[in-house]
Amino acid sequence: MTRISTKDFRNLPIEKWNVTTFREYLKYEHEERYKIPYVTRSYAMEGRMLKAFIAENKPEATKRFIDVCFADYKPTREYPGLNFAFMYSYMRSRLLPRVLEEIRRKGAHLSRNMEQIIVSTEEIIDYL
Numbered sequence: 001m002t003r004i005s006t007k008d009f010r011n012l013p014i015e016k017w018n019v020t021t022f023r024e025y026l027k028y029e030h031e032e033r034y035k036i037p038y039v040t041r042s043y044a045m046e047g048r049m050l051k052a053f054i055a056e057n058k059p060e061a062t063k064r065f066i067d068v069c070f071a072d073y074k075p076t077r078e079y080p081g082l083n084f085a086f087m088y089s090y091m092r093s094r095l096l097p098r099v100l101e102e103i104r105r106k107g108a109h110l111s112r113n114m115e116q117i118i119v120s121t122e123e124i125i126d127y128l
Helices: 019-034 043-072 084-127
Strands: none
Touching: 019 043, 043 084
8 A cells, every 4th residue: 555645635634644734735725715825934933833733732623723714714905815823823712712612522422422322232232
C-alpha cells in the first residue's frame, strides 16, 4: 500500500493531519471561498500556532474550528481574506468554545449509543 502524502488532506484520515496538512487545507479553502491566494505574514509563526492548537485541541477540533471561522468571516475591501493567525488571535475566544461543545455533545451521543448497543446485544445473548 502506498503512503498518503501529508499534503493530501482529501485522502489522509483526520487523526493523521499535521501542520502541513492544515496549511494545504487552509490554502485550498481560502482560494475556493475568496478566489484569492492564501497569504500569511509569517509561515513560521503560523506553523507554531497550528502545532500548539493541534496539540491542545486535536485535529478534528482544529479542522472544525477552521471551518467555523471561514463560515463566520465576512470579507471586507481592506481585509479580503483570512488566515490562521487571525483566526487564532481574534476568533478563537468567540468560536472555539462552541466548536468544543459541539464535539463533546457528539462524543457523548455516540458513547450513549454504544452503551445501548452493548446492552441490547447482551440481552439478546441472554435471551438465546
